[in-house]
Amino acid sequence: MSLDLTLHTAPAVPLEADILTPGRLAGLSALETAKLTVVHGNQSAELGEFFRVSGALDGEIHLTGDLARVKLIGAGMSEGRIVVHGSAGMHLGAGMSGGEILVEGDAGDWVGPEMTGGRIVVHGNAGHMVGAAYRGSRVGLQGGEIVIFGNAGNEIGSGMRRGLIAIGGDSGDFTGVNLLAGTIVVLGQLGWRTGAGMRRGTIVSMHAAEVLPTFSFACIYRPIFLRLYLPYLKRLGLPVTDAQARGSYQRWCGDAIELNRGEILLLESGDAAAAN
Amino acid sequence: MKSPERLRIVGAAVYDPLNGFQGDVRDICIEDGRIVAQVPLGTPTLNARGTIVMPGGVDIHSHVASSACNHARRLLPEEHTAEPVPAPELRDGEAPARSGTGGTLPSTFTTGYRYAGLGYTTVFDAAVAPLTARHSHEEFDDTPIVDGGFFVLLGNDEYLLRQIETGNPDRARDYAAWILGATGGYAIKVVNPGGIQAWKSGQRNLTEIDQPLGSSRVTPRAILETLTDAANSLRLPHPVHIHCNNLGVPGNARTTLQSMETLAGRRAHFTHLQFHCYGGGAGDGWSSAAQRVIEYLNANPLLSADVGQVMFGPATTISADAPIEYLLHANSGRKWTNIDVELETGCGIVPYSFQERAAVSALQWAVGLELFLLSADPWRLVLSTDHPNGGSFLSYPTLIQQLMDRDARAEQLKRVNAKLLAGSVLADGLSREYTLNEIAIVTRAGPARLLGLRHKGHLGVGADADLTFYSRERNIARMFARPRYVIKGGVLVVEEGQLRRAPAGRRLRVSPGHDTAVLRDLRRHFNAHATVAFENFPVRGLRDAPMEIG
């Protein structure tokens, strides 16, 4: 049994729906849930004006419809599960500390900003600022996992301090900008200026990439931790190959103008032995 | 409903240290914004039974309305994002209030509402560059309720230093007088005398009070003496307000004592004293030198100070002391803004946080409390956190609790990293507890007297009708955090703990006389070196007249 919300009227302007978390909806009947206030443009409205609500919450909320204009789904949640059968709007899971969000379609900009725990999985594409820090803030993601099966935009993981971000497709520019620590894995192509300003942490890509001049080539090696991380991502459904898990990677150290303890790992060659 | 012009308040226990009341239950009468002896029968009455009443709080040193504050606000969008503050709901008929944001450096409307909500009715911005004085007036115009004023930075001013170099103290005095009048300021501020000039010129800093600036004859000692004499000979209501060299550096108590000794026999105010009371030294660790410094202060009745207490939690360091801010940035890695201000001063800003588990933060907290608890004269050692440097002004109620309740102090002491507290007088168990009367002195009567504000800090006839009513409570922090009533200028602004009215406050400023001969020389100086016209420098059209001096 789960709480089901199906979009019946598309919002004309973005809807701010930060009440859509298992924590906030706990103990409410479908009727009570439908009467909750959401912010629509400059007005307040009832959730029921946009969603048909049925079922009961037993830790899971299912949202159905094109929710690209519904912002802040799962913001601040600490437990439970939200499944979006469709696309989700901006600021998905902002600041969440636990639980899981699964989006079958695309997500907008700002997936999981300043998250401290939990997991977000987006089967489609995501926008810019995945797992990023808010304006002026030094620290972005502090824990948890974000997995995007499709492509993602710029500034993924900006200011990240801990946790894991995995992109199945391509990432935009400034992946891992100002990274403090943590791991970002991009199975597709990286954009420009990966790792600018990174202090520690690891950015992994399965393709060659142009690296900033303040990064220095260190060696080619087989990182052991990838033999744990990449199969884990494979179990989550990402198209990771064994060759990648066991392969050789170029290691680039930087950013020299910061702490210089970060690394960018670029797949040099899949492990031929593993392919056999 | 308009606040009545005449009001009688009955039933409150009065704490008015200047006039000798320590809890006496007496009527207070208000008319036209002032305390009066009597009001006619039938005057509306406010029943304040169950409360104690003190004069409105006076914050002698804060950073609330300046160009530097605005650079700091701009640096901290994450704090403002985390704390949006909707407009308070005022009474019908009042002009609607304004929304804002909080954090360590709130927006201006929020600042005014919050100070008033705490029962503070007068606030001074402690550091304004004369070139940007007009900005401070604009910000104060948007800071409701509280009466405000500011101190102008002169300790690194090119023109002033030239008068010291050429041995011209009279001209230095005339310049100080002119600057105060032209800027609409209230008092003379000195920050790291000579050190900011050194920062800008490549010498980086001055660390000894007899160290010359470059190849000149100007030393910190000379600057301190010149400006102290200028303030005293101009008979300014508040003496020179001094932030000593070597702020925040282990072993700096030596510099502080030297600075005090050089001004022996003269009125002078030393600000955020806690940051200047460290023993130890380079390679020698940190320790508290509060006892040494407070003993000197106790023994020299012309000197005064405010504590600059550190409170655990987030802070923003904002200071004209640019060299120390650079060091803080270099050591902490936190983001940093530096603005050099032509011909006058500098500005450095670094967000910070005082942590219980950090030994140095714990020492700083202890040093501040030691100053309070070892002080022999609450009239001369008053309360401040150098907001937001040592912590937000919202932490004043917690600080008051730590002064009045030794158990609360002990609780906090248990939680801190005590590594540097060996030999600390606080750790040895200072048992003194401040009384309500002493709190009334260090938060209102004392600062008002030190500032020369004759109509503030007391509840005698003729005083401004600024009053704060606290409901008696066992939990002191709660008691002081939410006054039941606050009256400002005779207007009931807080009722039952809620802000209900937000009238504009006044500007407190002075305009001392001076020899007009200085103007010719100043015009030459502006023409040669300034990038604003001499005629455009003074702030004109200020609504409130300057205070009388004398």
Add this chain to the structure above:
Amino acid sequence: MSSSFQHVTCLGCGCACDDIAVTVEDERIVRAEHACPLGVAWFGDGRVPGEIRVDGHPSGLEEALDGAADLLRAARGRLLVFLGADLTCSAQRAAVGIADRLRAVTESVVSENASAGILAAQRRGRAGCTLGEIRNRADLVLFWGTDPDEQYPRFRSRFTPLSGLHLRRGHAGRSIVSVAIGTDTGPAEADLHLTLAPQEEVAALAELRARLLGRSLGDPAPWSPELAGLADRLLRAKYVALIHDGERSDQQRPPERIEALIALAQALNGPTRAALTSLRGGGNRSGVEAVLTWQTGFPFAVDFSRGAPRYQPDRRAADRLDAGALAAALVVGAPTSVPETLQRGLARIPTVVVGPRASEAPFPARVIIDTGVAGIHEPGVGYRMDDVPLPLQGVHPGPRPATETLIQLLGRLAPGRTEVRP
């Protein structure tokens, strides 16, 4: 009748020169002495329209204010308040008060480069100075991809003349480095010239910073020997003034360069002293940022729709207009300062314009109230590009002042227009 005004402040660009001598004859400004061509154009002859129109018909002020208030109150959905150019700070303060009351989204004259600079400075802080420090102290001035002469004509003569209070006399006192990037060239006369392609700019800045910090680098780039030379010069200077244009640039230059410039200026303060100056445009746009910051905590992109200021630099008004998310607009200040992308969107929603030359707005507006220009008709305070506040004078009789008009409009907007309790 002739009158003259001394020490008038010009808002033609962010230099805010306050030494202009204005002569007025027969109600026309006939001379603006010391003003550069931009300034002369900005002063004009002082004559501005004084119209009030509602739905195209001439109207009285009271009627127009009522009409404006009705229009704004009746709008179903979010409102936009655009803070345009040529307003005094008191008018700007009143306008932000209106936005607060209406729970509106604000937008202002902030170019893309300027906003990139603001955001980067919020992440890192910045090392800056007031313009007089450049004049008095900078023994090395580095024009990075900008020649101020065209858009800020008096900048160099006022702020980088040959002499300065703390400089050695003569040419030895101050050296100029001119870096050209793409089509953005620096001044022609300089002691050292460098050229970079736009795609090299960020990497070059990173390399410069690495050299200053003594960090080792990967493979040296082709420009490395030149940069090594520049780094040496920077380290030997006593006070480096880095100048770049905070408004315009060759389109090919990446916006990330601004953060790299900020980081470079900061890093230079270890081995020596340095400050970065972002050249900013006129019309008191620096005043808008100052006012927004002290009243709301944010310098631009302030959204009041939840009842308290929120920061939305990633979702600008043009995007919202295109998404149909704005129901009506109030443009305050010169309507020509509204960016074209926004003008197109404004044509689709009911708009009120209050400001200088409102009646000549390049987009349709239902209510139009002409006011004076800050610093020509209206006294008050205006900000220089380095955030120094200067007095503005009224030298010419103009139509109704913007500040009073906006305060009256504010008075007509009932409090608590919408109730939002999220």
